[in-house]
Amino acid sequence: LEDKLVHSERLASIGRLAAGVAHEIGNPITGIACLAQNLREEREADPELTEISGQILEQTKRVTRIVHSLMNFAHSGSHQQAEEPVCLAEIAQEAIGLLALNRRSVDVQFFNLCDPAHRAVGDPQRLAQVLINLLSNARDASPEGGAIRVRSEASEHTVDLLVEDEGSGIPKGVMDQLFEPFFTTKDPGKGTGLGLALVYSIVEEHYGQITIDSPIDLEQQRGTRIRVTLPRHIEAMPLAN
Numbered sequence: 266l267e268d269k270l271v272h273s274e275r276l277a278s279i280g281r282l283a284a285g286v287a288h289e290i291g292n293p294i295t296g297i298a299c300l301a302q303n304l305r306e307e308r309e310a311d312p313e314l315t316e317i318s319g320q321i322l323e324q325t326k327r328v329t330r331i332v333h334s335l336m337n338f339a340h341s342g343s344h345q346q347a348e349e350p351v352c353l354a355e356i357a358q359e360a361i362g363l364l365a366l367n368r369r370s371v372d373v374q375f376f377n378l379c380d381p382a383h384r385a386v387g388d389p390q391r392l393a394q395v396l397i398n399l400l401s402n403a404r405d406a407s408p409e410g411g412a413i414r415v416r417s418e419a420s421e422h423t424v425d426l427l428v429e430d431e432g433s434g435i436p437k438g439v440m441d442q443l444f445e446p447f448f449t450t451k452d453p454g455k456g457t458g459l460g461l462a463l464v465y466s467i468v469e470e471h472y473g474q475i476t477i478d479s480p481i482d483l484e485q486q487r488g489t490r491i492r493v494t495l496p497r498h499i500e501a502m503p504l505a506n
């Protein structure tokens with residue numbers, strides 16, 4: 266428990282720092298991007314300048330992406346949370362649409378998600394964010410054509426959301442660091458290391474739990490299964506008379 270409290274405290278203070286930094290960096294970056302854009306338009310005839318201003322724009326986009334995920338992270342927990350029945354199929358569709366996963370080279374499969382008994386209680390937007398982060402990690406780890414399975418399992422009081430991939434798996438040595446803000450093994454610019462930290466805080470807000478199983482396939486040392494356990498929505502029973 267003490268560990269958990271320390272972790273939450275750290276997340277909160279990193280959140281505040283992140284908000285400040287993101288705010289301070291956002292404006293100058295927009296300025297740099299505008300200048301590069303102008304330069305490119307004014308000196309269209311100069312191929313070298315066009316190339317360089319193109320690179321500046323690319324790099325500013327990269328910084329903007331990082332700033333956005335920092336802001337996202339910082340705003341977690343600071344706003345009113347909804348508490349309503351959440352259809353997991355709906356949030357999965359939303360996440361897939363946002364990530365344009367169905368147009369990429371992974372094969373996303375759903376099981377059980379439409380089952381009305383498999384509804385969670387929580388904030389649909391926050392839970393969609395959980396799925397977006399888990400799915401984008403699964404996608405990044407997946408080989409060409411790899412399958413990603415999203416399914417749910419219900420028990421009496423809880424419903425589990427599972428995201429399973431056939432990707433690289435997670436080495437034992439980094440298991441402890443996965444939820445640390447800024448821990449990433451991805452190329453700079455691709456990963457910010459905030460995805461699972463945000464997942465952790467959202468799941469905690471929902472009184473849920475996360476379990477990671479990796480590698481799933483011990484022989485090939487591949488594949489990851491992430492299980493998010495959430496409170497289940499239970500239909501009120503009509504009173505018998």
Ligand code: ADP
Nearest residue numbers: 402403406449450451456457458459460461489
């Ligand atoms: P980011 O995606 O920006 O790196 P995350 O916090 O979402 O940040 O993830 C941290 C790290 O956890 C990733 O860099 C990766 O090494 C590992 N990871 C997360 N999900 C998976 C997965 N499904 N398969 C393999 N590695 C994963």
